[in-house]
Amino acid sequence: MKVVICAGIHDLHLTQALITAFESSFTPLSQLKETGNLLVYSPPYPYLSLSAVGILQFLHDRLGSSKTAPPLIFLGFSAGVVGALGAAWGWQLMGGNVRAAIAVDGWGVPLFTNFPCYRLSHDYFTHWSSALLGESNDSFYADPPVEHLVLWRSLPTITGWWVHSDESHAQHRTYLTAAEFLSMLLKRHENEGVASG
Template sequence: MSIIICPGIHESALTESFISGLLNGSIDQYQADILVFPGKDFLSLSALHILEFLRDRLKNPLESPLIFISFSAGVVGAIGAAHLWQLLGGRVKAFIAIDGWGVLLQGNFPIHRMSHDYFTHWSSSLLGCGQYNFYAEPAVDHMSIWRSPETVQGWGIDSSIGIFPPKGYLSAAAFLRMLLEHYEAN
């Protein structure tokens, strides 16, 4: 299983901080399986550039199931790349969109949304969300959830019943690790 990180349009130091915050726990074994799309400027929006990156970097491209973790503008390119990957015969184990506000998320793979506040969570879920999602509470600024996922606290919620009851208060990094461990086991 490979984890594909598709950042938004920002400095690469923020993505390095995100990975450090994510790995600062029980999933150090995933570090070797993480690929970071090096998109600069508007390449993060390009599904074709992300797909080309995957085909170049993966040894047995279609044999490796992928988990996409995308942020902000990177959600746009990543969701398109996930669909293209499947059209080519590849497998998407899960798609995690962090603050992909305004991006339509649909697919025949598990989708999870993470948001920096409740309003972004609620309004984004109108455009598709998965069964288990996360929003920060107290709310944080947009970049904080990417820069420091280990410090952002919030609710992991089950959206499948439509009432959005809280399921657990945890950090964004703990939520992500929980998802990764779940998909590693299944």
């Protein structure tokens, strides 16, 4: 399994700060980096974060055929969620295995997919209003709220609520860190067979 990071339209140093923070405090992603299973899409122009075609080209350059490549999890931030979801759909249509997509502050981006999608938001309002465009069984919002860019740069240290439903569709909340939430999602999909919606 490989994780594809698709950042937004911001200084690339923020994504590097995130990866550095993961190295010291977030074991699953640091292990992925050590084993070469962490792919970071860093386009030459920030607006290309929106380009599903650019991300697909990047993946083909790194992985070859989508049909023989390992399963992917897409982790997108802000505007990068647009490109990440478009690329995930495209990768799947070309025969690739998409295990999940994780949208970090992808406000206004619909999450209607046939593979699992999850949201992380920098505050409750973003969490609530984003759910109107498709909610998942599991989501996270920061509490206390943080600034948009702080969420991406400091994911391992942000605390908040994991919102999840049980089999009877009753909603529950668990207080944890964003890193713990991401760790749970990665472990959930790590050994999964074929992705399903």
